[in-house]
Amino acid sequence: SRTHQCKGNLWNDSLSLPPLAFCLSLCALLVAALKVTKLVAAQRKTVRLLRSFPGPPAHWLLGHIFSQDGTEIDRVYEWAQKFPFVFPLWFGPFVAVLLMHHPDYIKTITTSTEPKDDFVYKFLIPWIGKDGLLVSRGQKWFRHRRLLTPGFHYDILKNYVPLMADSTNIMLDKWETYANQEDSFELFEHVSLMALDTIMKCAFSCESHCQTEGGTNSYIQAVYELSDIINTRSLVFPYHSDVLFHLSPHGYRFRKACKIAHQHTDEVIKQRKKALKEELGTGQKRYLDFLDILLCAKDDEQQGLSDKDIRAEVDTFMFEGHDTTATGISWILYSLACHPKHQQMCREEVTEVLRGKDTMEWEDLSKIPYTTMCIKESLRLYPPVPSMARKLTKAVTFADGRTLPEGSMIGTSIYSLHRNPAIWENPEEFEPLRFLPENCAKRSPHAFLPFSAGPRNCIGQNFAMNEMKVAVALTLRRYQLEKDPKKIPKKIPRLVLRSLNGIHLKIRRVQPEP
Numbered sequence: 001s002r003t004h005q006c007k008g009n010l011w012n013d014s015l016s017l018p019p020l021a022f023c024l025s026l027c028a029l030l031v032a033a034l035k036v037t038k039l040v041a042a043q044r045k046t047v048r049l050l051r052s053f054p055g056p057p058a059h060w061l062l063g064h065i066f067s068q069d070g071t072e073i074d075r076v077y078e079w080a081q082k083f084p085f086v087f088p089l090w091f092g093p094f095v096a097v098l099l100m101h102h103p104d105y106i107k108t109i110t111t112s113t114e115p116k117d118d119f120v121y122k123f124l125i126p127w128i129g130k131d132g133l134l135v136s137r138g139q140k141w142f143r144h145r146r147l148l149t150p151g152f153h154y155d156i157l158k159n160y161v162p163l164m165a166d167s168t169n170i171m172l173d174k175w176e177t178y179a180n181q182e183d184s185f186e187l188f189e190h191v192s193l194m195a196l197d198t199i200m201k202c203a204f205s206c207e208s209h210c211q212t213e214g215g216t217n218s219y220i221q222a223v224y225e226l227s228d229i230i231n232t233r234s235l236v237f238p239y240h241s242d243v244l245f246h247l248s249p250h251g252y253r254f255r256k257a258c259k260i261a262h263q264h265t266d267e268v269i270k271q272r273k274k275a276l277k278e279e280l281g282t283g284q285k286r287y288l289d290f291l292d293i294l295l296c297a298k299d300d301e302q303q304g305l306s307d308k309d310i311r312a313e314v315d316t317f318m319f320e321g322h323d324t325t326a327t328g329i330s331w332i333l334y335s336l337a338c339h340p341k342h343q344q345m346c347r348e349e350v351t352e353v354l355r356g357k358d359t360m361e362w363e364d365l366s367k368i369p370y371t372t373m374c375i376k377e378s379l380r381l382y383p384p385v386p387s388m389a390r391k392l393t394k395a396v397t398f399a400d401g402r403t404l405p406e407g408s409m410i411g412t413s414i415y416s417l418h419r420n421p422a423i424w425e426n427p428e429e430f431e432p433l434r435f436l437p438e439n440c441a442k443r444s445p446h447a448f449l450p451f452s453a454g455p456r457n458c459i460g461q462n463f464a465m466n467e468m469k470v471a472v473a474l475t476l477r478r479y480q481l482e483k484d485p486k487k488i489p490k491k492i493p494r495l496v497l498r499s500l501n502g503i504h505l506k507i508r509r510v511q512p513e514p
Contacts, residue, residue: 043094055087063090073493080416092237097409101416103444104399110454117389117409120234129312151293158362159287160202164470165359167198170211184484184504188330195326203290222260229254231494265315324384325464327496329471330503331382337481337505339430346371350473360470373432379450386415386493423447482506
């Protein structure tokens with residue numbers, strides 16, 4: 001019949017496929033089958049290794065994937081109450097992280113130099129490069145850490161305080177339009193611009209004018225985009241594949257945002273090199289900044305950082321020094337708005353220290369102990385980096401005798417650690433006196449980790465704390481903060497702890513001291 005003849009022709013056509021195309025198709029199928037087989041074998045091995053660590057049930061395909069509706073971080077916290085010390089968390093069917101939330105476990109990892117994991121942090125590499133301090137490992141990390149450490153000496157940091165105050169006052173001047181209004185305003189975008197302005201002035205001696213320029217800052221938007229997409233990629237199993245991710249709309253947006261961020265970084269380095277050349281030509285001298293340290297750093301063999309290394313460290317510092325600090329300051333101001341009694345005590349302390357001055361100086365930072373304790377208490381309740389992860393380069397045995405082999409991924413839920421009722425009394429309460437020296441001495445040094453701990457702790461933590469003190473002190477001296485009960489923030493873990501619906505406050509002008 002005619003139908004039979006057509007089918008026969010189709011069959012004959014299929015047999016006449018070019019041998020090369022047929023071989024390529026067969027090879028592709030074999031490679032795919034081999035990859036799936038390896039993934040399944042690795043998944044079964046991981047399941048066996050984690051049998052001694054009970055945890056919440058996971059979906060066979062999605063793992064412990066979250067809805068991203070502002071409840072996922074509290075869900076992890078609930079699991080931490082049910083599974084003391086540690087439990088496994090699955091991202092899709094093949095990737096598991098053993099999540100710790102007790103100091104006895106965390107100490108084992110933070111006292112080592114184990115590198116960051118190659119799962120979520122791998123997704124950062126197209127943005128910040130693989131040679132920056134955050135994601136590098138081995139001798140590369142050790143060398144960069146030594147070369148960058150002088151950039152955070154107190155002789156360098158103390159010159160930044162007036163610049164931090166200047167950036168903060170620009171932001172507070174803009175807030176005058178919101179003062180004494182009945183409606184609240186979203187402050188995180190303002191604080192982000194202020195933190196970017198501060199980084200540009202302090203670390204790169206560059207006037208960005210980003211707080212006063214018209215329109216939306218493209219770099220800030222690129223950072224938001226990159227952070228959101230990286231978080232989405234870690235939670236969506238198909239996006240774990242580089243091929244599928246780069247072919248997706250998210251992959252296109254990610255590449256576009258990376259281009260914007262890299263153009264910004266290149267411009268920063270270009271401007272700084274030009275300024276340095278001009279200063280050498282005129283013989284003018286000024287204090288060293290972070291970029292000076294990068295450009296002039298030499299190791300024992302008088303070898304400096306390559307252009308590629310400098311770009312990686314600048315991108316890393318722009319990300320870590322801007323986004324995390326902006327997040328911390330925003331949650332601190334929200335915490336104080338929610339606790340007017342503590343806010344007033346801080347204001348009285350700041351007013352006394354800054355009496356007769358319109359800025360803040362290096363010596364003032366040590367004169368506001370109660371404000372500092374309130375800052376730390378907010379960092380406990382709202383850690384800017386809610387979790388971190390490492391990949392083991394050697395087998396590890398924990399204090400209770402349980403072990404993990406080389407190659408395992410292990411994480412720390414800083415959010416759950418800071419609210420662990422076995423460590424903190426009434427952990428949901430805002431109580432700054434927890435950070436009196438005598439109370440701190442009673443706790444494990446690994447119970448409070450807003451900047452991590454050990455040899456891979458945050459190299460810029462003193463810079464961040466100084467900026468937080470300056471921003472909080474000058475804000476409280478000028479405004480009274482009130483929360484908006486109609487717009488309570490919904491915490492959501494990204495690379496930093498954000499709010500799904502923003503952070504809204506009302507502000508009232510404070511009468512100047514006589």
